Every structure is written in structure tokens, then in C-alpha cells.
Amino acid sequence: MRGQERMQSVAEARALRMLRALASPARFRIVEILAERKDGTSPQLMDELGLAQSSLHDHLTALREAGLIQASGDGPNRYYCLDPTALEYLGAYLSGIGQRARSWTGAVRATRTEGEMGIREATSADAAAIARIYNHGIEDRVATLETEPRTPEERAAWLAARGPRHPVLVATDAAGAIVGWGALNPFNPRPVYDHVVDFSLYVARDQRGRGIGDALLGALETRARALGYHKMVLAAFPTNAPGMRLYERHGFTTVGIYHEQGMIDGQWVDVIIMERLLG
Template structure:
């Protein structure tokens, strides 16, 4: 739907957009159990101090970042060095139009390029749009963690999914 979108690795210049989209995900309560907002300085520091293997990819619509994906360490233990945890955030007005699918394709390609064997993710149970996105890209559910966190004074279950690359 959006022909002008390109995908590239994030830079510190993208921090304001990344933070704003991240904060939408926090406000909406469907993408993360995170409750602390992320300002531009925090995001710049997060981007600057990452191992380059753990890429952050942005969806750039003619200079405006409208979504991002990050490959994150699953664990600091060396035995898990070939497993990446993935996060995706899409700007509200761009949701539901295939951007998440395209961004996930980019993330899977990047994970393979960076030598990962497997991608895992944890999502809020009941987010069927996200669940269907991941299933359509070859992820499978490996478990449910019951009452894993609290949002708005309510216990939230999370679903763990994986994809072997």
C-alpha cells in the first residue's frame, strides 16, 4: 500500500521516531509489557551501544520512520549466541496494511545474514493480528506464560513463539 517505503539499518538520527513509535506501543498496551516511556536520548544510547549483530531496521517512508524491528540478545550465555529475540513496532496509522509483514521479512533476512539459527519472540496473548503475522512467516507457538506481567492492574499472559531459520 505504501510504495515509498524503504528498509534500512537504524541510525541515531532515527531516535525521535523510534521512541515515539515505541511509546505508542506502550500506550496501546498490545505490543509490550514495558511501561517506561523511551525518550530520544535513551533510544540514541540504546542504538549506539548495541552489538552490530543485533540490528535495528527501520521502515522509512520518505524521511519519516513508520516502523522498526530489532534483533535482541536472547540471553548473555554463550550457548544462546545463535538465538535472537525479535521486536516489531509499527506507527499507529500504518498498522494493518502489510508493513509489519514487510518489516518481518527484512528482519528474518537480517537474522540469517547475521548468522542466527533461530528467532524467538514473546507477545501478549490475545493479540491475534500479531499472532497471525508470525504464523504466516513460519513461527510456531512453543508456550504460554500465565500471569507474566501486570498492565492496568490486570495480570497478562504472554505467548512464546519461535522460528528456526
Template sequence: MLVRPARPDDAAAAIAAVYAPYVTDGVISFELDPPDAVEMARRMAAGETRHPWLVAEEAGAVVGYAYASAFRARAAYDRAVETTVYVAADAHGRGVGRALYDALLARLTEAGFTQAVAVIALPNDASVRLHERLGFVPIGVNPAVGYKFGRWIDVGVWQRALAVADA
């Protein structure tokens, strides 16, 4: 498996394909319509170089991706990021999520970010296990903040220190 920076010209369509089932088939994503390749490329570009997007490839095919985004828009949150990882359905259980997250967290630490925050629609035992194995700790639960497919969904927040918060 190769983990590398995502490139809009070769990864946006594949990233969109990995993500679409999370939108259409479940409540892990709160989007209602899956974004197409053009929209995914726009999202990747919006992160610029500050917030990396990574893909995992096996035999030349994208089998997962991870990215960071601004935690909040205000300047005081500038050294914290929200992290996300998605793995293709046929690649679950093979260490793809872990490999992506290891690479993402290393890049974020090197870039000087101090906190990584993950937001997980609940229940999602696999995602909770992955995050906790990576050192994320549960911070709290926002009950019934999402509504999809006719039901209310709780959202959990996990956080991991990346570096010592200094001045």
C-alpha cells in the same frame, strides 16, 4: 516503502514516537514509562552490529521499526535472537510489519543465527497472525507473568528456525 538500517542520529526520536503509544496505551509492551530518544539511541547502540535495528520509511517518515536482541546472556544461546517489531498506529494493515520482519529475518539468517524467538503479550491476534505467516510456531504460554494497568497478562512464545543448527 523503504526498509533500511536504523541510525541513531535520524531515527531514535522517530522510533521513540512509534513506540510510546505501545507503552502508554496498552499492554503489548510491559514498560511503564516510554523511553525518550536518548534512551532509544542507547538501546540501538547496545546492539552494536551483531543485532540489527531496521526502520521502515514512507515519504521520509519512520512508520515502523524492528530489531533483534540477544535471546539470553549466556554464551550457549549466542546463535539465537529475540525479535521485535512495532508499527505506527496510522500505518497498520499496510504491510509495514511484514516488510520489516522479512528484512530482519534475512539479515539474521545471513549473520548465522539459527533461531528467532518472539514474545507476544496476549491476546494480540494481529501479532500472532503476522508471526505465524512468517513461519513462527507457538512454543507455549507463560500465564500471568506480566502485570500492567491493574491486570495480569499472559505471554506467548513463538519460534522460527532461521538456519540448520550445526556445530
């Protein structure tokens, strides 16, 4: 295992050396020029790139040290050419990462399909399940500055008070049991903010990490667009790793952090504000 890890880190270091060398417009252009022909000399490359000799020399050295080009001959007869195996190696390395990402996405989708997860509009009959899942989030102290547990009656009243622009969606498993919920909430009652919507997202404690939050957030975004919203916003704890990852993957960016904004169980907590323009 240690040997395998060492092999991986050597492979990673090689790929990183090449990527660093390529991350310069001039060096990238040298690689493209050399890919078009068998080889090239310094004067030819200086002509084509409009670079001073010392600058070209530095770029060629960086590319050679990264293993991307080779040199042969001396003086004016010194020729540079690409090492095609290096670029093939880098291409295969990046493609491997892409394949791993694809297989993971496929696994998440398979879990959803196998489980026949569904998403539908919440009804008053869902109030107890919504309260139960909300209370998981409140008790775990990872999600909200709310500290008082909710009751089915309180959630039923909350559902009944919502207008058509502030729907609540529930995610259900194959048996129809509710495993998560999401809501589009009013951001600010002033009409100038009509295009902005806040949201809540909660997945049952034993169902987290299976793609339910991802699916619910996708459904909330679709619904927000259909309702004519221009922007979604949220407030969260920056320490909420699954939440942060989910929001960033959905294109939310950080507006700012309220430092020591709340106090829970005698501890200050920061609150991060994020937004996403729906376009």
C-alpha cells in the same frame, strides 16, 4: 444481501461435504480409480482396494451422499461412476479462494510499491522517531510489558550500545519518514545461546495494517540468517491479533504460554513464547 449470503453458505456447505468425503485415503483412492475408467462394480473395487464389502459399501455411500459418485443398476450389476461436474465444482470453488488470496496479496504489494516503502539500517538520527513509535506500542498496552514511555535520548543510548549482531532496521514511507522499526535483540548472554535471537517489531499507530510489519519482519529474518542465527524467538501477548497473525504467517510456532505473567494496569496478562527455526 441476505440472499447472497445464503447462496454463499450453500456453496460452502457443498464444498465442505465433498472435502469431508475425500478426506479418507480409501475414498480418495476410489475416486482416483473411477477417474481412470467409465465405471466400476463393487467386486472390482473390493479387489483393487483390498477392502471388505461392508467397508467398501460405507465408503461408496459417503461418496454418493457428498455428490461425488453416482450409482446405476442393481446387485452384481450395480455400477459406480464419478460425477465429473462435482469435481469441477470443487476445483472451481478452491480456485476462487486462491484467486481472492492472490488479489489480496497483490493489493498489499501495490500499497507498498505505491508508497515506495523502504527499509534501512537505523542511525542515531532516528532515535526520536523510534521512541515515538515504541511509545505508541507501550501506550496501547497491546505489545509489551514495558509501561514507561521512552525518550529520544534513551533510544539514542540504546542504539549506540548495540553491537553488529543486534541491528535495528527502520521502515520509511515515500517521503522518508519513519513508519516502523524492528530490532534483533540478544536472547541470552551465555555463548551456548549465540545462535538464538529475540526481536522487537513496532509500526506507527496510524500505519498499521498496511503490510509494514510484514515487510519489516521479512527483513529481520533475512538479516538474522545473514548473521548466522539458527532461530528467532519472541514473547508477545496472545491477545495481540495482528501480531499473532503476522508471526504465524511467517512460520512462527507456539512454544508455550506463561499464564498471568505480567500485571498491567491492575490486570494479569499472559505471555506467549514463539519460535522459528531459520533452517
